[in-house]
Amino acid sequence: MREYALGETLRSGQAFRWRLTPAGWEGVVKARWVRLAPETEGIRASVAEPVGDWRWLENYLQTSVDLREVTSTFPDDPHMKRAVAQCRGLRLLRQEPWECLATFILSSTKQIVQIQQIVQTLCERFGEQIPAPAESAPAFAFPAPERLAALAEGELRACKMGFRAPYLRETARLVSSGEINLHSLHSHPVEEARAELMRCPGVGRKIADCVLLFAYGLQQAFPIDVWILRALQQLYFPRRRPTPKRLLKFTETYFGANAGYAQQYLFHYMRTQNP
DNA sequence: CTCCAGGCGCCTT
DNA sequence: AAGGCGCATGGA
Numbered sequence: 001m002r003e004y005a006l007g008e009t010l011r012s013g014q015a016f017r018w019r020l021t022p023a024g025w026e027g028v029v030k031a032r033w034v035r036l037a038p039e040t041e042g043i044r045a046s047v048a049e050p051v052g053d054w055r056w057l058e059n060y061l062q063t064s065v066d067l068r069e070v071t072s073t074f075p076d077d078p079h080m081k082r083a084v085a086q087c088r089g090l091r092l093l094r095q096e097p098w099e100c101l102a103t104f105i106l107s108s109t110k111q112i113v114q115i116q117q118i119v120q121t122l123c124e125r126f127g128e129q130i131p132a133p134a135e136s137a138p139a140f141a142f143p144a145p146e147r148l149a150a151l152a153e154g155e156l157r158a159c160k161m162g163f164r165a166p167y168l169r170e171t172a173r174l175v176s177s178g179e180i181n182l183h184s185l186h187s188h189p190v191e192e193a194r195a196e197l198m199r200c201p202g203v204g205r206k207i208a209d210c211v212l213l214f215a216y217g218l219q220q221a222f223p224i225d226v227w228i229l230r231a232l233q234q235l236y237f238p239r240r241r242p243t244p245k246r247l248l249k250f251t252e253t254y255f256g257a258n259a260g261y262a263q264q265y266l267f268h269y270m271r272t273q274n275p
Numbered sequence: 276c277t278c279c280a281g282g283c284g285c286c287t288t
Numbered sequence: 289a290a291g292g293c294g295c296a297t298g299g300a
Contacts, residue, residue: 013281014281107282108280108282109281110281111281112281164283167283202282203282203283204282204284205283206282225280225281225282226279226281271281
């Protein structure tokens, strides 16, 4: 593994369950409690129970991705150069599809801190408790779709998710019933996979693209949220205001083979720039 | 107080 | 097709 900006990656708005403690970043991956701490050579990982095979974590963290190779495919313009300089070591995680889909349904018109709070409450109330060190806070798996589908809407609303509650509940039902199969999306063309995700209520183009990128690693996905919209308009279209359709076409052609990665660098660049 | 947040669904033109 | 608006909730 080469450079890895662990803290930047874990709190860059991709995943919402990582908390910084004096001992490191604590979170849950594939129903396992994990603590991560950066070291001079790599990342030190602690778990609650012994594991022999670490591929689940290497895959989640995407440690084997060569970032220089990725960023070398970015367009050669001053904005991307600055973004790359500012985001050195930033990576895309590879998350579990269900958790990613559910948490991004909860993300609409919410600030990242708020999303984290909602997700934490949801997991504490409805997730299975999992082994964690005694000195650590109790840990919970992300609730299975079956569990959320069986809840009353009011139980979800009590987690402060507001109007997103019926969206999450119905999506949980679609997934748990098998009407939508998240495991089969890997083998579909990206347009089909996107359309399938968008069958879920509360999932439009932006959230579908987040799931395609953050859970399936599809680099053709380029989520356009308010931050990216501002970035594109300010950096690439300072004079004219292109239509959303035109803007989408631009992102599909301009950012290259790792467009999804470029999007995450732009997002983080915009959010960490001047106030 | 108002404005906005990693949007979406639905209703008008 | 394109634009406007309401939706819960909380922070700035």
